[in-house]
Amino acid sequence: MSKKLRGAVVGVGYLGKFHAQKYKNNPNVELVGVCDHFPAQADKIAMELGVKSFHKPQDLIGHVDLVTIAASTLSHFELAKMFVENGVHVNVEKPITATVPQAEELLALAAKKNVKVAVGHIERFNPAINDLQKHLKNPKFIELNRMAPYNKRGSDVSVLHDLMIHDMDLLFWLTGSEIESMTGTGTKLISKELDTASVSFKMKNGMQVMINVSRVSPVAQRSIRVLQDDCTLWAQTGTLELEKVVPGPGGDEFLTVTKWSVEKADALQRETDAFIDCVLNDKQPVVTGLDGLKALKAIEDVQRMIEG
Incomplete structure (x- = not known):
């Protein structure tokens, strides 16, 4: 141009x-x-x-x-x-x-x-998540954790809208499925809105997903754990470190653990x-925009479920 x-x-x-x-x-x-x-x-x-x-x-x-x-x-x-x-x-x-x-x-x-x-x-542009996605093969269970110390910035909305919204978008993107049912809890500790939440999702394709978020954590943590038939995968999405654990022959206790890091990207x-x-x-x-709407709809469903 x-x-x-x-x-x-x-x-x-x-x-x-x-x-x-x-x-x-x-x-x-x-x-x-x-x-x-x-x-x-x-x-x-x-x-x-x-x-x-x-x-x-x-x-x-x-x-x-x-x-x-x-x-x-x-x-x-x-x-x-x-x-x-x-x-x-x-x-x-x-x-x-x-x-x-x-x-x-x-x-x-x-x-x-x-x-x-x-x-x-x-998070769609996080190099650790992009690399993790390459190793996904019929995952059975995904756990997403996002913890952060309290910061007044962002406290005008709940931890669901502030932090869990990231993981809700990842939930749909990584599973390629829709939510069938959910159950979970949340607490208000500092602000007038929810500060923590733990929610379990059953997806329509049978996959199970657990999302844990907190904005009153003593330390910051962002991680994803995936369980599938052939291995367990870990990704520390903040530090860009990944790990793959493969069971030994016959599923005995002998394990092969592979650790690696991905190159930092902006x-x-x-x-x-x-x-x-x-x-x-x-x-x-x-x-x-439709992706954003989908994540927001799910967050509002979670909030209604937690607040009864």
Whole structure:
């Protein structure tokens, strides 16, 4: 292309500023500017990146072809709707919106306007998970663990919408199946919303999945364990370490343990590049708006189940 796509990031707090940096790294996009609810924050990040500061998202209309929305979850719908209505392609941080009806309305509008909506389920771009997927062969059981120390950022929503939403997207992606039934519990310890949850899922293809999440853990942990007929697989998705345990002949106690690490990759850069590529080459996003809606619907089902 002789002319670059014009991009911007709306919401440049802790996470949003990294999104803006990734746009700057992509040769197919000109980062037109950044926007934030707090003008001083927009000015600060704009100065660091050498771009224009916008204090109102609507002022970006006419100046951008695509945007990433990394503002608070509660503002996702109104922001995304405004850009979609004006023909701007949107990459929305997870969860896609605060509620299912909002997501459904947004996607209906995007279809009408022929605008692309991608959702920032970044774990799809995690190199450890990508490598683990290559070893999956009729898994029987998958356990996903995501633990983090308490951080006020993100506490405006439950741990389900903040953390488990990542694993819900992985649940559908790794199993290739739909949920048949679920059971589980959760607790409120610090915030007014759920801070921990453990949920067991039975999938329609017979697979069992366990998801454990906590945002009040003393240590951070992100891992996946897979049980299948020929082996057990482990992936530490934060440290990018993997392990494969194969039983000995006849299933006796003699085991073969193989450990390896995958090369570190910038998952957020990969996510950003994939979004830009789908707009540039008119392709389907890696994580579609429908994927985001599906994960959000399941999270709302989990919340209703836990809260009775």
